[in-house]
Amino acid sequence: MRKKVSVVTGGSRGIGRAICEMLLDEGYTVVFIATNDKKSREFISERGGDLHYYRCDVSDPVAIEETCRRIKDEFGTVSVLVNNAGIQTHVPFLEMSAECWMQTMDINLNSAFYFCRAFAQGMVDNKWGRIINIASMSARRGSNKHVHYCASKAGLVGMTRALSLELARYGVTVNAVCPGIVDTDIVQETLSFKKEIWLGEMHVKRLGQPADVANAVKFLVSDASDWVSGQSLDINGGILTP
């Protein structure tokens, strides 16, 4: 039987990389999207296996469309899509430019729309698919200097609910994961002054690791989660218990 094809955006490091490794372990063909050629080549040479890299800036819808077309031409139907690429800048709202707002929306939210649009029809035709959006606990509560980030992640959660309503009937489940504080590049600046406060709020007294998030995604891509759709799963060591 032909292996299922998965696509992970922002897969060269951090949480995305851990998700790629999990999918390889689960027997998927893994295609990851990134912009860093050096890191991406290193990942492929370190890990090997059925792992493939496409360079694409996900803030550019034309580049996404072209990249998705090439992926479909080379690999056929994509069965698993993980929208993981994201940025977080720290900008007080009163100083926030429209460009800053739009850049965050383009990368964190709009890219998920374009990737879903490119691959959802193939999943529906195949009567099986999994879409996982990597949101954040910032979808659930405000955080300082992150109006744009919080809005983009709440947008992903809303998109997850509504898209599930349209696709799950065809065997395509749509879920989000909302990580708390995971020890990757994106949080290093804030960790330098906030680590102890965060650890104090956590029930499990350690930072999250990329594998903690990948393990949740492992469940959501599996057949064991067949009846789970439209949900946003909190993976945060208990820092937020809504």
Ligand SMILES: NC(=O)c1ccc[n+]([C@@H]2O[C@H](COP(=O)([O-])OP(=O)(O)OC[C@H]3O[C@@H](n4cnc5c(N)ncnc54)[C@H](O)[C@@H]3O)[C@@H](O)[C@H]2O)c1
């Ligand atoms: N680390 C955390 O504490 C945490 C918490 C909640 C949510 N998240 C989310 O998890 C996801 C992964 O973040 P991470 O923690 O691994 O951080 P990271 O900074 O290591 O990874 C971000 C990934 O997104 C990619 N990316 C950013 N802009 C891109 C662009 N324009 N085109 C293509 N790729 C682009 C980066 O290359 C990188 O691979 C992000 O969406 C982030 O918002 C992280």
